[in-house]
Amino acid sequence: MSYDRYAAICHPPHYEGIMHRGACVQMATASWLSGCVYGAIHVAVSYTLQSICSRTFSASGCIASFICDIPFIYGIGTCSGSPLNLNHQAWLTAAYKVHMSNLTIFTEFVLMDISSSQELQVVQGLLFLVIYLGALTVNLVTVTVIVTDPHLHSQMYFFIGNLSLIDICCISVTVPKFIVNSLTGSKLISLPACAAQIFLFLLFGSTELAFLVVMSHDRYVAICHPLHYGLTITPRLCTQAAGGSWASGLVYSSIHTGTMFRFPFTETNVIHQYFCDIPQILRISSSEVQFSEFIILTVGVALGLLCSALLFISYINIFTMVLGMHSMEARNKALSTCTPQLAVLLIFTISGMAAALGPISEKASLSNLLTGMFYTMVPPVINPLIYSLRNREINTALGRMFHRYFELRRRAFFG
Known part of the structure; x- marks a missing residue:
């Protein structure tokens, strides 16, 4: 005021x-x-x-x-x-x-390790480093080409750029800590760092789900009501939808993390995962926290089902409209913009179900590690590849960006 x-x-x-x-x-x-x-x-x-x-x-x-x-x-x-x-x-x-x-209060947690051999730990650290740098590179390239190319300054690519930014943040929450631990031979993570991992992972995960719902509605309006698209999906509405997505993720992750870390951990500090996984934290939490989390998770599942229903309705209307198109060119163009988003949605849903519905492991296992890797590393790596390989406009803009870069380097070298 x-x-x-x-x-x-x-x-x-x-x-x-x-x-x-x-x-x-x-x-x-x-x-x-x-x-x-x-x-x-x-x-x-x-x-x-x-x-x-x-x-x-x-x-x-x-x-x-x-x-x-x-x-x-x-x-x-x-x-x-x-x-x-x-x-x-x-x-x-x-x-x-x-x-x-009279109690043992744990202020550090012991994370899972694949092998006790220092050499194998270094190898796994380097492998994760390569995957992390690859995901970081492709997502940064996607964000850069969308920001720098004026041809991509539209509503759809605004959401795609935000999605790539979320993928960068999401994979940066868990993987760098595991790489450092593998290369240094350490398996410890402090209580504040563990809470930060859960808070940020929930923030980016729930925000990504909200963005997928917004993007499905964007494609529904673009394909089913193309004449009203410019009036309906305005830049101002896109900004508000993006702000609402980030805000909803922030509120949900704050409540979730605050509830989970209300009480100290007094039973054990061993986590059978390479990062602070929510099911593993609940396994070693007190009964009061588990009850509170059960209520919050129930509400979260209800909201997730609501988002899934909205996504389902949007894509049913989209494919109904696409199949009714007489022009093959218009049908292919509509499918080229919807298919990547649908693939990203399936990857996100499958990885989320694997995390939520999978059994809570009571001991370290390779299958538990692979499950954690799937829903924390696969979506950030696959998402930009899907958009880059399936989207003609991004491929064209990427070619223009590299052409400008090499042209400037050539002029600087010969100038």
């Missing part, structure tokens, strides 16, 4: 252009989103200590306030009516230390 008043008073001729309706909606959404994320993380962290201590030390449950005030929840309130009592906080800290002396 202060920025709104600043623009209105200091720049009145440009006020309507700066504070247009879209900017107001985006600012309001960002304000609500930041509050939601901060609140979820703050509540999860705040109740960790209290929940642990309440298992051993009984309290009166009396709060010296008419609301659940944060300082009193932290344990510095009294039940005698005085506003603050620092001695109570000292007692709570001492009680926490006594309680923790």
Whole structure:
């Protein structure tokens, strides 16, 4: 609001252009989103200590306030009516230390390793490094050619560029840590790093699902209602859809991660996967976390089924329209834009089902490692290859980009 008043008073001729309706909606959404994320993380962290201590030390449950005030929840309130009592906080800290002396609190996790041989570990690290660099290269090339070529500045390629950016981030969450561990002979990952892996992996995975739903609707409008495409799928709508996709992924991953790491890990710290996999973290979590996660996962599955239904409806309408086209050229053009997206969708769905429905391994195994590799590494590697090989416009733009590059190098060399 202060920025709104600043623009209105200091720049009145440009006020309507700066504070247009879209900017107001985006600012309001960002304000609500930041509050939601901060609140979820703050509540999860705040109740960790209290929940642990309440298992051993009984309290009166009396709060010296008419609301659940944060300082009193932290344990510095009294039940005698005085506003603050620092001695109570000292007692709570001492009680926490006594309680923790009877438990083993793990602050690091032991990740799975394929072989105990140092030579084989180096080989697997180099293999993963090659795959990672390959995925990074093809996705970066896709993003670069879409950004630099004016012919690809359309709605469809805006979503494809975002999808490639998500793939870059997604594979960068888990693989670099495994490469470093393999080359250095280490198998440890700290608790904050593990939480960060889960948070980021959920963020990019759920955001990608949201983008696939948006992209299916984009193709539905383009093929089934081509005359209204420019009015329906506007650049402003694309920006809002992209922002909503990222926002939904951020909220879901924040709630998920905050719930999963509410309590410390006291049973074991062995993870039978090469990264912090969600089923493996749930396996070593407390019963309270497993119950909470069951509810969140149920809601997540319901939302996933809703997204799948929307995708299913969109592609049924698309292929019904395509099969009814009399022009072979129009039919081939429609299929050339839909087939890559459908292939990406199938890869994403199969990999997600393998992760969610697969059995939770109680011991390290090669099949468990291969399952984790499939749904963390295959989609980021395959997606840009599908778009590059199946999309004529991207291939043409890629040729123009390399031609300009070699032309500049030739002029610099001979100039």
